[in-house]
Amino acid sequence: MASMKILVALGFLAILASLGTALFFMMRNGKDNKQRGQRMVWALALRVALSILLFVCLLLAWKLGYIQPTGIPLQ
Structure with missing residues (x-):
């Protein structure tokens, strides 16, 4: 059962990392807006x-x- 908690925690961390990556690309200044x-x-x-x-x-x-x-x- 502890392994299930670890898997769920890793899943949430992966979701947050992906969200953080999207934020990074949104806030980044650059000339190529299409690629960003x-x-x-x-x-x-x-x-x-x-x-x-x-x-x-x-x-x-x-x-x-x-x-x-x-x-x-x-009750």
């Missing part, structure tokens, strides 16, 4: 793909019983 824009779009598309992949992996892990939902009991 393409890199920013690629980084944001990667972030969306990683987010979807993380969601699907969490859903699959829940369905297979690797993780259990916890929360406030209903």
Whole structure:
């Protein structure tokens, strides 16, 4: 179960790194705006793909019983 927490944490870090890369390309000054824009779009598309992949992996892990939902009991 600890490995699942590590995988989720690594997934979130990858998503944040991709978001930071997009921010870097957005804020960077340069003459070639088209290439900068393409890199920013690629980084944001990667972030969306990683987010979807993380969601699907969490859903699959829940369905297979690797993780259990916890929360406030209903009473």
